[in-house]
Amino acid sequence: MLFSEFRARRIAELIEEQWGRQRIPDLMEVCSIARPTSVLETGSYRGVSTEFWALTCAKVVSIDPSPNMLVRRELLARVGHYPNAVLVEGTSPWVPKIFDFDLVYLDGDHSAPTVYAEIETYLPLLAEGAWIGGHDYTDTPSPGDGVKDAVDELLGVPPYRFSDGSWLVQKENK
Secondary structure: OOHHHHHHHHHHHHHHOHHHHHHHHHHHHHHHHHOOOEEEEEOOOOOHHHHHHHHHOOEEEEEEOOOOHHHHHHHHHHHOOOOOEEEEEOOOOOOOOOOOOOEEEEOOOOOHHHHHHHHHHHHHHOOOOOEEEEOOOOOOOOOOOOHHHHHHHHHOOOOEEOOOOOEEEEOOOO
């Protein structure tokens, strides 16, 4: 089986999963706009979006503290076999020695202090024309959710907003 056939079949299977139905169609739109080849993802949880990035990008680094060992095992079973995916057990912001990502996707701790810190850390490291985005940008945030406030204050209202709460902003050329 060719990888392209495997990828198409696996994405179709992801869409059939509980979180996949809610996330994968919008992540496909994010991909069609940003066209990332390398993604830094904060927050992997069980790895649905991490696997999607592994199927569509040449390089994926996902950062998650994974305090629940059962969830960590599920994540490793899902994406541990992808040679282009690296799982970092840690908290965000975390910066690798070489920062060469064309998309940073924020979907970990949604508290205002963390989202502010992530944007302020990662945005200056992105090359002009690269993208920053994430999940849970909503007008009706859950308690403790600071995504919308942090994004609006630091980046303005994102030009791309998706039905699953994903958002996307391109770093401007100066």
